[in-house]
Amino acid sequence: MTPIDPAARANVHLIDHPLVQHKLTLMRKKEASTNSFRRLLGELSSLMAYEVSRDMALQDVVIETPLETMTAKVIDGKKLVFVSILRAGNGILDGVLSVVPGARVGHIGLYRDPNTLQAVEYYFKMPKNMEERDIVVVDPMLATGNSAAAAVTRLKECKPKSIKFLCLLTCPEGINTMYKAHPDVPVYTAAIDRELNSHGYILPGLGDAGDRIFGTQ
Structure with missing residues (x-):
């Protein structure tokens, strides 16, 4: 089993809320239907969105309550971009957008070469003015870490204010790869699983997230 670099482990925020862990367990079950898997993913993504947005900047606005005028706090959701790594990342979007509906959405298409396990880009579409925005990259699995690292490298060309990575599951190999490429x-994540198998799948994991979201094989 690959050990996790201590510095890399310190860069991981484990979201261990009981509801998150409960829903993740239900998703892991092989008998979970496509419908239930998709529904649970939306619910779990919403819960995780609260944690990943915990340090979002607030600004003061003046509002009228039914009784008086006051100064209150709001976030500017339009400055946040959720970037989905196609295709499985799209399964997370509904959940996170239910929490931050004003956020923009970007897409980056990457596939994993079955021989080299390296990421190959085929699609890239982002909102305008990325240098003014904070990015949260979403993908259910951080497995080998190659696709995630490649996506972040590409996104850094847009010079955003900040980048975070949100996933359901990861493993030592993925954590180490991401940290080596992007320590910033x-x-x-909701769980750090044991290891990768020879095909680059997380163990014990939950199978192929994209196939389970979309009912494909």
Whole structure:
């Protein structure tokens, strides 16, 4: 089993809220239907969005309550961008957007070469003015870490204010790869599983997230 670099482990935020852990366990079950898997992913993503947005900047606005005028806090959701790594990342979008509906959405298409396990880009579409925005990259799995690292490298070309990575599951190999490539990008996850198998799948994991979200094989 690959050990986790201590510095890399310190860069990982484990979201261990009981509801998050409960829903993740239900998703792991092989008998979970496509419908239930997709529904649970939306619910779990919403819960994780609260944690990943915990340090979002607030600004003061003046409002009228039914009784008087006051100064209150709001976030500017339009400055936040959720970037989905296609295709499985799209399964997380509904959940996070239910919490921050004003956020913008970007997409980056990457596939993993079955021989080299390296990421190959085929699509890239982002909102305008990325240098003014904070990015949260979403993908259910941080496995080998190659696709995630490649996505973040590409996104850094847009010069955003900050980047975070949000996933359901990761493992020592993925954590180490991401930290080696991008030590400035924190990882938010619901679980750190044991290891990768020879095909680059997380063990014990939950199978292929994209196939389980979309009902494909």
